[in-house]
Amino acid sequence: MLKLLATVITLFTVATTSVTSVTAQNNNPIVRGQYLVEQVAMCADCHSPRNEQGEFDRVHWLQGAPIGFKPIFPMPAWAEMAPSIAGIGNEGSxxxxxxxVKLLETGLNSQGMPARPPMPTYRLSHSDAVAVVAYLKSLNSN
Ligand code: HEC
Incomplete structure (x- = not known):
């Protein structure tokens, strides 16, 4: 009986310890940024190249891709390519x-203009925009 109780206590300790570490991980901006990029804003839909089966090429994750769809009505400003966003700022810029960060927060680039469609005009909170950039910076750019 005592042995069983000891096992239960050990298991409980293990369970609560792992819950604590998951919570701590979620405060990590890179983890938050990856969640926003992959599960919420779906940046890869446009910015990641695909293989011949239409699956994401994970080796070149977010390294730029041709836009695989066209608008029904002609849009003069339509961009045919989404640039690489992997490794942004990791050369110390x-x-x-x-x-x-400004683009994701305000929808405007450094010239004060929105990016061309189909790039969405995001309005992320400052901390979410910083988290997305922290995640992009952590990625390989080639
Ligand atoms: C629906 C397609 C699409 C999605 C989704 C998308 N983008 Fe884009 N993005 C584009 C296109 C197309 C361009 C090129 C626009 C241009 O040439 O002006 C672009 C441009 C950019 C640029 C360069 C902007 C500039 O003016 O230099 C950045 C940075 C960027 N995207 C980041 C992101 C991030 C981060 C996400 C997710 C949070 C995202 N994009 C989601 C299509 C997309």
Whole structure:
């Protein structure tokens, strides 16, 4: 009986410890940014290349891709390509990082213009925009 009780207590300790570490991980901006990019804003739909089966090429994750669809009505400003967003700012350019934070927060680029369609005009909170950029910065750019 005592042995069983000891096992139950050990299991409980293990369970609560792992819950604590998951919570701590969610406060990590890179983890939050990955969640926003992959599960909410779906940046990969446009910015990640695909293989011949139409599956994401994870080796070149977010490294830029042709836009695979067209508008029903002609849109003169339509962009045919989504640029690479992997590794943004990892060459030490804080200016580039700040410009992307601003774009995701306000919908305007460094020239004060929205990016061309179909790039959505996001209105993320400042901390979410910073988290997305932290995640993009953590990625390989080639
Ligand atoms: C529906 C397609 C689509 C989605 C989804 C999308 N983008 Fe884009 N993005 C584009 C296209 C197309 C461009 C090129 C626009 C241009 O040339 O002006 C672009 C441009 C950009 C640029 C460069 C902007 C500039 O003016 O230099 C950044 C940075 C960017 N996207 C980040 C993101 C991030 C981060 C996400 C997810 C939070 C995202 N995009 C989601 C299509 C998309």
């Amino acid at each position: 804080t200016q580039e990082e700040e410009a992307v």
